[in-house]
Amino acid sequence: MSDAQINEAARLFSILSEPSRLKLLRALMDRPLTVTELIEATEMKQGNVSKHLGVLLSARFVAREREGNFARYCIADKNVYKLCDVMCCRMEEAARRVAEEFGVS
Amino acid sequence: MSDAQINEAARLFSILSEPSRLKLLRALMDRPLTVTELIEATEMKQGNVSKHLGVLLSARFVAREREGNFARYCIADKNVYKLCDVMCCRMEEAARRVAEEFGVS
DNA sequence: CAACTATATTTCGATACAGCAATATGCAAG
DNA sequence: CTTGCATATTGCTGTATCGAAATATAGTTG
Structure with a gap:
């Protein structure tokens, strides 16, 4: 994993790091x-x-x-779907963790 | 998928969007x-x-x-591994696409 | 070609955050 | 408790990029 690849990965993640996008x-x-439908x-x-x-x-x-x-x-x-799936997974797990924390204590 | 969830996903992606991290x-x-080992x-x-x-x-x-x-x-x-795996996949696919483009033409 | 619509681009003020340097905190040994 | 090392935090400056508004481009129609 070269530095150039790291930079490219970071760039791609950053494209996904805006709520608007x-x-x-x-x-x-x-x-x-x-575009018109997307505006709506x-x-x-x-x-x-x-x-x-x-x-x-461009990406x-x-x-x-x-x-x-x-x-x-x-x-x-298709990787867009995968990335979003994994991230959603992660968010559910985090939410579950919080819920348990409050449920037990 | 609520707006709050979108924002949270964006926030998490943004954490992965820095080469340093x-x-x-x-x-x-x-x-x-x-930390010392990481500095090295x-x-x-x-x-x-x-x-x-x-x-x-914090994330x-x-x-x-x-x-x-x-x-x-x-x-x-573990989702960190998954996210990075998918992104690496994506980068390989992109590289392959470019290679073919030049190979064929 | 003129007018209209859909899309793209540019400009601008405000905000966010990276890296650096300096400083502060925390733990361990003498 | 003081010295020293590992880690954390803070203040600062510079850069990147967002959203909004204005403007430009491109395709369609009359």
Whole structure:
């Protein structure tokens, strides 16, 4: 595991470290959506949606497909699902730990 | 998936989004290490090692065990391995994609 | 081509956090 | 208790990036 690989991993994690981008991914996990639909789904400003999609696109976490005047985005990397699954797992475990802590004491 | 959960996931990803912290985790994946050993392994400044370990500790990604004057840290959450595995996978896939692209054309 | 819509990009003020250096705390031995 | 080492914390400066707003680009239609 070289330093360059560490840096790249950090960069990829950092792309997933913004609530706005996770919201976009969450919306796209149901089905591919256009920018307009994503604006509605996430209640974010158009410029920011576009900007964040650009970040996700450049990392190839999502892919873009032009449809006339529209741009439809979809999840392009199955690892996104895996990463989110593991993280959700972790959050559930943490919640369970806290619950037990209070339940026992 | 509530907004609060999204925020928490983002926070956890952000903890993994620093090369310094990934270096520490990588070192700890072999075996538990003291701060002094981590300083040697990562060539980071003592203050920064301590600070980053604090962040990892507060998120319970690592655990601390006092040994006299020393503090020995270890990975406390198996999901760390999973998350890093998936990310490494992803990076290999990306590398392979690039290689093929150049190989074919 | 002009007007309209969807998307992308740029600019800007505010915030977050990294690394460094200095300092503080805690434990152990003499 | 004082000295010394391991670790933690604090203050600081610089950099990165967010959201909002404004502006630019691109495709469609009349």
